[in-house]
Amino acid sequence: MYAFDYQRPDTLQAALAAAAVDDGAFLAGGMTLLPALKMRLSRRSSLVDLSGVKELKGIAVEGDRVRIGAMSRHVEVEDSPLVRKALPGLARLAGGIGDPHVRNRGTIGGSLANSDPAADYPGAVLGLGATITTNRRQIAAADFFKGMFTTALAAGELITQVSFPIPRRCAYVKFRNPASRYAMVGVMVAQFTNEVRVAVTGAGAHVFRLPDFEQALGRAFSPDSVLRLSVSSEGLNEDMHATADYRASLISVIAARAVAAALAG
Amino acid sequence: MSITVSLQVNGRNVSETLEPQTLLVDFLRNHLRLTGTHVGCDTSQCGACVVHVDGLAVKSCTLLAAQAHGTQVTTIEGLETEGRLHPVQEAFRSEHGLQCGFCTPGMIMSAVALLRRNPTPTEAQVREGLEGNICRCTGYHNIVKAILTASTHMPAQSAQASRS
């Protein structure tokens, strides 16, 4: 690693001030940032450790929404009685990220800011229609993911919390890359009283919705409704793990499994 | 920039001045000479470097020593009590849960954390719990057996012991 300064401020204001230097970076769980620094893929002058900032912690249910602080670790979301009750599909998603050691450190804020095309949380954020709050504004899920590892966040902008609406039911299923455990295809299906949402992660440059799947499930919320639908492979990811065609055919299969899982509760 | 990092390692208070980019694993191995914690991949995948920070299993190659300031760290050297092996260590020995032994410290630290979360796991849950630990030798079978054996031998207090 190249040398950097390190600070661990206690307040949001101090964290923002500390990061307002050339090449400063927020350090959340470090599960993505530290490996990048170690391989010298990235060079930062200063790391601002967010773990002491109280404003970024905590999980709460407020009316028909679940609010999760940006520094909530994956294991906290997985274990939270509130999330398990209101959004069991999200608790299970968090419990399926990486491995136990990664879940003990990695955070929802870091995962979203990083916007890995194969990450799991983006599926939930777009699939449930969550709102991302930063120190400056609120960003709707549809406006947040801009491309591979690219988001709507400006330099120095900090995610403070994510607010998820509570659906009637939802479930996330992923087809894991057996080595990395990231999603080759991951699908979140959420049924609300007035709409059904389907979001796919792992298959494209960033998470996306499937309107024809949503309409079919709106008519009949059953696995068969999506199994017979097909997805075009155009623009889908192609790499050593899977061709675009393979990913396209996985989407219908995994979406059907997600519907079945949502129905099973 | 040098910073002072103070933490408890295996129950002992330590305080050192170091560069911020010092990784926890390098601090443990090079500064404290606790070489039981291994570095297998250095790319956050293999789990040979797993230690407990405030009771949670983490990859010490992917944590700055500075991030562990003010915490309690337990390494493989801190598991035994008064010269007696921890039940998980004992089970790895009796079930032959190792060959070359390189992955073993990380496997054992992961297993202790796993059993603390779930004292009576099924075989499938043990295998799932080891997803962050790679072994090149054993094919995992005896490691899983050792952890299942340990789960039947673990008195409640030894699950606690590694926390203090």
Ligand SMILES: Cc1cc2nc3c(=O)[nH]c(=O)nc-3n(C[C@H](O)[C@H](O)[C@H](O)COP(=O)(O)OP(=O)(O)OC[C@H]3O[C@@H](n4cnc5c(N)ncnc54)[C@H](O)[C@@H]3O)c2cc1C
């Ligand atoms: C072995 C391994 C397996 C993994 N498997 C999976 C998997 O299966 N699925 C999956 O989804 N992920 C996986 N991950 C990634 C993991 O979920 C990380 O936790 C996540 O990508 C980054 O979160 P972090 O808290 O560690 O962020 P960091 O690494 O600390 O930060 C990542 C980036 O986000 C920025 N940042 C952090 N917090 C904020 C904030 N609040 N506001 C603005 N910017 C911020 C940082 O400056 C940095 O640029 C894996 C990681 C590893 C090492």
Ligand code: FES
């Ligand atoms: S050395 Fe830390 S995960 Fe391999």
Ligand code: FES
């Ligand atoms: S015993 Fe050799 S790597 Fe596991």
